[in-house]
Amino acid sequence: MKRILTFALPLIMITSLVIIIFAVVQVRLEEEKLMDDLKRKAATVAEVVELSAGYVLSNNDIPGAERLVRKFQNKKNIQGAALYDKDGNLIAITERFKDWKDEEKTYYQDVLKTRSARDKLSKFKKLYVYSHILPVIDDRGKILGMVEMIYDTSYVFARSMDFWRNIIITLASLLVSLLLIAVFILRRMFTAPVQRLTDWFKHFQKGETSKMHGLKEKGELGALASEVEDVALKLRVARKTMSEDASARLEKEDIWTEEKLKDLVRAKLGDSSMVIVSNREPFMHVLDEKTGQVKCVRPASGLVAAIDPIMRACGGTWVAHGSGNADRQFVNSKDKLGVPPEDNRYILKRVWLTPEEENGFYLGFANEGLWPLCHITFTRPIFREADWQMYKAVNQKFADSIIEELPARNAFVFIQDYHFTLLGKMIKEKRPDATVALFWHIPWPNTEVFSTCPYQAEILDGMLGCDLIGFHVQYHCNNFLETANRLLECRVDNEKNSIVRSTKETLVRPFPISIAGLAGEPAPGRADAQVEKIKREFGLENMIVAVGVDRIDYTKGLVERILAVDRFLEKYPEYQKKFVFLQLAAPSRTRIKRYSELLDEVEQLVEKKNKKYSDGAWQPIIYLKRYFTPEEIRPFYRAGDICVVSSLHDGMNLVAKEYVAAKSDNSGVLVLSKFTGAARELTDAVQINPYSIEEFADAIKFACAMPPEEITKRMENLRRQVSENNVYRWAAKIINNLTSLQKT
Ligand code: F6P
Numbered sequence: 001m002k003r004i005l006t007f008a009l010p011l012i013m014i015t016s017l018v019i020i021i022f023a024v025v026q027v028r029l030e031e032e033k034l035m036d037d038l039k040r041k042a043a044t045v046a047e048v049v050e051l052s053a054g055y056v057l058s059n060n061d062i063p064g065a066e067r068l069v070r071k072f073q074n075k076k077n078i079q080g081a082a083l084y085d086k087d088g089n090l091i092a093i094t095e096r097f098k099d100w101k102d103e104e105k106t107y108y109q110d111v112l113k114t115r116s117a118r119d120k121l122s123k124f125k126k127l128y129v130y131s132h133i134l135p136v137i138d139d140r141g142k143i144l145g146m147v148e149m150i151y152d153t154s155y156v157f158a159r160s161m162d163f164w165r166n167i168i169i170t171l172a173s174l175l176v177s178l179l180l181i182a183v184f185i186l187r188r189m190f191t192a193p194v195q196r197l198t199d200w201f202k203h204f205q206k207g208e209t210s211k212m213h214g215l216k217e218k219g220e221l222g223a224l225a226s227e228v229e230d231v232a233l234k235l236r237v238a239r240k241t242m243s244e245d246a247s248a249r250l251e252k253e254d255i256w257t258e259e260k261l262k263d264l265v266r267a268k269l270g271d272s273s274m275v276i277v278s279n280r281e282p283f284m285h286v287l288d289e290k291t292g293q294v295k296c297v298r299p300a301s302g303l304v305a306a307i308d309p310i311m312r313a314c315g316g317t318w319v320a321h322g323s324g325n326a327d328r329q330f331v332n333s334k335d336k337l338g339v340p341p342e343d344n345r346y347i348l349k350r351v352w353l354t355p356e357e358e359n360g361f362y363l364g365f366a367n368e369g370l371w372p373l374c375h376i377t378f379t380r381p382i383f384r385e386a387d388w389q390m391y392k393a394v395n396q397k398f399a400d401s402i403i404e405e406l407p408a409r410n411a412f413v414f415i416q417d418y419h420f421t422l423l424g425k426m427i428k429e430k431r432p433d434a435t436v437a438l439f440w441h442i443p444w445p446n447t448e449v450f451s452t453c454p455y456q457a458e459i460l461d462g463m464l465g466c467d468l469i470g471f472h473v474q475y476h477c478n479n480f481l482e483t484a485n486r487l488l489e490c491r492v493d494n495e496k497n498s499i500v501r502s503t504k505e506t507l508v509r510p511f512p513i514s515i516a517g518l519a520g521e522p523a524p525g526r527a528d529a530q531v532e533k534i535k536r537e538f539g540l541e542n543m544i545v546a547v548g549v550d551r552i553d554y555t556k557g558l559v560e561r562i563l564a565v566d567r568f569l570e571k572y573p574e575y576q577k578k579f580v581f582l583q584l585a586a587p588s589r590t591r592i593k594r595y596s597e598l599l600d601e602v603e604q605l606v607e608k609k610n611k612k613y614s615d616g617a618w619q620p621i622i623y624l625k626r627y628f629t630p631e632e633i634r635p636f637y638r639a640g641d642i643c644v645v646s647s648l649h650d651g652m653n654l655v656a657k658e659y660v661a662a663k664s665d666n667s668g669v670l671v672l673s674k675f676t677g678a679a680r681e682l683t684d685a686v687q688i689n690p691y692s693i694e695e696f697a698d699a700i701k702f703a704c705a706m707p708p709e710e711i712t713k714r715m716e717n718l719r720r721q722v723s724e725n726n727v728y729r730w731a732a733k734i735i736n737n738l739t740s741l742q743k744t
Contacts, residue, residue, distance in 0.1 A: 003190075008182035012175050019174070023167040027160050034156040035130070039119060042132035042149045045081075046117070049147050053083055053136045057091075057144040065092035084146040088112060097150050100124065111135055111146060121153070128153045193221045197228070256728040258313040258516070264732050265314040268739040272407050273316035277398060277423065278416035279362060281348060282308045283339045284324030294326040296341050300551050300586040300627055302513075302654040303416055303441050309516040310731040311346040317405050319398065321362070322350030351401050353394060360390025362419065363592055370418045373453055374442045375555045375649040379594060383454050392422060395462075399426035406431055412738060415466070417441045422458070425465025437468040437738050439511065442651040443677075444476040447483045460488050464501055467741045470511040470734060472652045472677035477508045507741070511733055512681055513652050517726040518661045518719060519634065530635035538582065538622055540639065544704050546581045546671075547640035549633055549655045551588035552595065552625070557646035557673060557690040558585070558602050562621065564646070564696035566609045569620055572701050577615060579704065581644070582622040584636060599625075637662035642703045644671045645678070646690040652677035656685065660722045666715040669703040681721055684714040 049068065056064040069081045072094045080094030082101075088108040090101045107118050111133050119132040133148040196217070217225040265274070280301045287294050298304060311318055322328065322335070331337050331350055338344025353361065364387030373381040398420060402413060411434035415423050424436050450456060460483070463469060471477050477497065485492040490501045498507045535541050546565075550556040565581045585602070589595045606623040613620045628636075637643065643659035653676040660670060660682070672678060672685035679687055688699045706714075 004179070004182055004186055007186055008179055011178055011182070015174060015178065016171060019167065019171050023164065027163055030163060031156055031160055034159060035153070038130055038151055038153065038156070039132065042119065042130065042151055043117065043134075046132050046134040046147055046149045049081060049149070050134060050136055053147040054138060054144055056083065057085065057136055058138060062091065068092065069094045079152065080150045082148040082150065084108065084148070086112070086143050086145050088146070091145070094150075097124070100150065107133070108146065112143060115143065124150075128157075190221075193217045193225075197221070197225055200225075201228070256724075256726055256732060258309065258728060261310065261313045261728040261731055264735060268735055269314075269410065269412060272410035272412060274314060274412045274414055274735075275317050275319060275402055275405050276307060276311060276414045276416065277319040277402055277420060278303055278307065279321050279366070279419040280304055281320035281322060281324075281327075281350065282311070282318060283341065283348060285326040285330050286324045287326040294329065297324075297627070298629060300588065302652065305515060305630070305654050305658070306513045306727050306730070307416065309727055312340070313728065314731075315346050317347045317349055319349045319351060319402055319405065321358075322352055323358075328352075349401065349405065351398055353397075357390055357394050357397075360384075360387045361394035363589065365391035366419045367589055367592060368594075369453070370421075371442070371555075373449065374418065374445050376443075376445065376449070377555050377648040379554055381452070388455055395420055395422040396426055399423055399430070402427060403430050406434060409433075411435065413437070414439070414734070414738075422462035423465075425462045428465045435738050435741055436466045437470065437734060438463060438466045439470040439513075439734070440476070440480075440651070441472075441513070443649055444471055444479045444483070446479050447486045450479075450483050451487060456487055460484055464488075464490070464499060464504065464506045466506055468507045468509065468734070468737055470509050472510065472512050473680055474510045476651075476677075477510050481508055507737065509737060511730055512677060512725065513654070513730050514722065514725050514727045515654055515657045515661055516728070518723050519664055528635070528638055531639045534635055534639050538580070539617055540580055540582070542578075544575070544579045544641050545639055546579070546642035546644055546700065546703075547636050547659075548581070548583040548585075548644045548646075549628075549636065549658075550583075551586050552599055552602065553588055554594060554598050555647055555649055557648045558583070558598070559605060560648070560690040560693065560696065561644055561646045562602070562605050562609055563693045564690070564700060565620060566612070567693050567697035568700040569613055571697055575701075575704060576613060576620070577618045579620065580618075580622060581620060582636065582640070583624065584628050584633060585623065585625045586627045587625065633658070634662050637668075640668060642669045642671055642700070644700070645673055645676060646671075646688065646696065647673045647676050648690055650676040650678070654678075656682055657722050660715070660718045663715055663719070666712045666719065668715055669706055669711055670714075670718060671699050671703050681725065682718055684717040684721075 052068055053065075055061070056068060065083045069083060069092045072079055072081045073096060080097040080100075082093040082097065083091045085091055088105075093100055107120060111118050112135060115135050115137065117132065117134045119130065121128065121130050123129075129150055130153050131148055131150045133146055135146055136144045138144055216222075280299050280303060282298065282304045284297050284299055285294050286297055298308075307318070317336075318339075322331070327350055334349070335352070336347050336349045339346060339348045364382075364384060368382040369384075369387065370381070372379040399422075402423075406413070411431060413427055413434055413436045415436065415438040417440065420438070424438055427434055427436055444450075453459065464484070469480065471480065481492050481494070481497065481499065484490055484499045488501070490499050492499055493505075496507070497509060498505050500506075535545075548558075548561060550558060552558065561581075561583070569576050569579065583606075587599060590599065603623070603625070606621050610619045610621055637659045640659065643656070645653055645656045645659075647653055650673070653673075656670055656672050656676065656678040659668065670682065670685035672682060672687055673690045674687045675690070679685065686699050686703050688696050690696055
């Protein structure tokens with residue numbers, strides 16, 4: 001509409017102006033003409049009446065005078081006549097103007113004196129009247145009296161009104177016609193070709209080549225269309241060639257790198273790109289209220305750390321909740337932006353949630369219900385019906401948003417985590433042809449625990465909409481297979497590790513997630529300046545440094561860790577003033593009561609233990625409670641002689657792997673909870689039961705006293721493990737599994 005008005009408004013304004021000027025001039029001329037006619041008519045009639053008036057006046061025939069003026073009472077148009085004697089006194093007047101005599105008429109004397117006619121326009125009652133007065137003179141030149149003709153002029157005004165009405169009707173019809181012509185021209189010349197171009201692009205984007213009919217536009221748009229067609233064709237051919245090259249290279253290489261994963265994606269997915277969905281977004285735009293500056297931050301999230309390198313390698317679209325308070329400023333009209341911001345490698349599509357949706361879906365059902373349900377840490381899950389309803393609604397909102405992004409053929413959707421148990425089924429309802437996988441980043445509990453969830457059947461039903469479900473370890477796969485077997489009508493195929501419900505089969509597989517790989521070596525012969533800086537800043541020179549890096553979450557065993565450090569220093573006092581434990585702690589989910597309580601608990605415990613031991617400048621625990629970027633964390637890992645991961649229960653735990661990756665000099669000991677998924681792979685870590693404070697304290701002592709050769713040997717093994725089983729291998733395994741399921 002705006003475009004039509006921009007086009008038509010100048011036309012409408014000019015046309016209206018011309019017509020209005022024309023109308024004003026016309027009305028003026030018409031009015032003048034009518035008045036001239038009236039004047040002429042009045043003069044003529046007065047002259048006709050003059051003869052009879054002369055007779056009546058010379059004979060002083062009053063009844064004759066009245067008869068004469070009465071004739072005008074019968075006339076259709078309002079008019080009248082009056083007769084005056086030679087002194088200007090009224091003798092007779094037409095009935096309808098009987099009050100005319102009350103009007104003050106100064107011009108009578110003038111008429112008598114000058115012996116010539118006068119006319120005048122004046123207001124009489126509600127009428128505008130025109131009067132023409134003529135002296136009546138006999139043959140001898142003697143004035144006998146006067147005769148006055150009176151006319152109502154309102155028909156002149158009525159005629160003008162009629163004229164204006166006609167002009168307005170003409171103008172309105174003209175404007176409507178102009179508007180219709182503008183709409184027609186715009187549609188033909190602009191909207192329709194642009195729409196054809198847009199549809200063509202949409203089909204190109206979705207890979208619907210059969211619907212991409214050649215563009216037949218003419219003129220400038222035609223030139224643009226032909227350029228677009230040409231670029232698109234070249235792009236298609238290039239993609240195809242790259243895909244064939246990639247297949248050839250895959251056969252040759254056996255180390256999983258970003259490049260190799262790219263090749264695999266090209267070879268297996270070809271033109272289609274993957275759509276990944278998670279609740280947490282990889283990049284958040286956050287407004288710092290104090291400085292007024294917007295920062296783009298990477299959230300503290302294992303999921304983000306793992307999936308981002310894959311997306312950088314493969315491209316595609318990542319759909320996630322836009323949770324940053326400045327997120328809306330950075331998206332286009334389709335809520336998308338290219339990320340990483342400095343080097344766009346893939347598309348982030350942000351889905352907006354209302355505070356109510358976020359509370360019910362994320363804080364409520366996902367994190368107060370499913371999170372404690374799946375982590376055995378003895379925190380009771382809370383299931384509220386309202387939260388569940390919101391969880392379902394938000395899953396549907398994400399499903400709708402994802403469906404918009406799917407290509408017409410070869411659609412792949414990779415769902416992340418417990419926030420989206422219903423998404424698989426919802427996507428399949430609209431796109432049964434899509435291949436859908438779900439990766440569960442947290443543990444899966446045993447059947448007894450899971451069966452406490454009031455919505456167990458709907459959750460399992462939603463998950464089994466997927467073609468593939470991945471867990472970190474076989475143990476969680478087994479738990480899931482058994483849960484489905486016992487709680488649902490289905491058949492579990494233990495040979496294939498799959499679940500069959502009527503004709504639908506879902507494969508269940510372990511895929512231990514990882515990180516991108518080992519960090520690069522520091523430049524030879526150069527001191528690690530960042531590590532030196534940290535040591536100086538926190539007084540760590542000549543100290544044994546243990547580090548911990550976590551979100552503040554009750555599953556991470558932070559309290560147990562502090563108690564273990566306390567017990568270690570108590571039991572092995574020779575380490576006092578020689579050992580420092582440095583914890584980087586990112587506040588997380590703080591609007592949930594259990595998490596805000598934990599924040600206080602950990603802080604108070606750190607304070608208490610520091611008070612117990614502090615001596616001079618030395619404090620056994622340095623607690624840095626804030627968000628740290630991955631770049632900020634890396635030197636802390638390198639500074640750590642020990643890294644402590646003491647989760648009470650954890651799907652994988654990527655901090656353990658990140659620590660190993662950062663130790664390029666093969667130094668450092670990893671103390672790792674046996675209740676993490678990582679413990680199954682990182683067998684050269686010193687493994688602990690974090691619930692046993694005594695065992696934990698002894699493990700710290702063991703790590704502190706470990707001979708350098710053993711440290712190196714263990715770290716070499718750990719690094720080999722992390723290097724070989726990196727996240728590119730993880731993604732490759734999933735993509736291979738996914739594409740083997742692909743429907744043709
Ligand atoms: O790894 C499990 C997980 O829930 C991820 O899904 C998430 O990114 C991470 O923990 C951090 O939690 P949140 O996204 O709730 O801050």
